[in-house]
Amino acid sequence: MARKVLIADDEPNIVTSLEFLMESNGYETLIARNGEEVLTQVIAGNPDLILLDIMLPLKDGFEACREIRANPRWRDIRIIMVTARGRDSEIQKGFSLGADAYITKPFSPKELVAHVRHLLGDE
16 A cells, blocks of 8 residues: 655645656645645545645644644654755754654655655655
């Protein structure tokens, strides 16, 4: 069974690119276009990994990450922050909230896939 990757981003071009990248590497994809949908998709779709933007409508990626990590049932979900926000304080905040990796946009597709494979043990 293919592993599920939840793509959480409100920019349609990024969503399309990430969806293509993940599916071409054998992953099933789910989509969330705002922070509330992230939590809905975690409950309904049971993803193995989340590609989480910080700047999301309704609830930002930091808050979504915090809520996911607060729920013991979701602790095994891997989270990669994929965002244009790359200041040291933001990176540190992402890790302190429980992100497993932090990648700034623009990113290398090869690097992103390598992170996904590593975190899911698919290397």
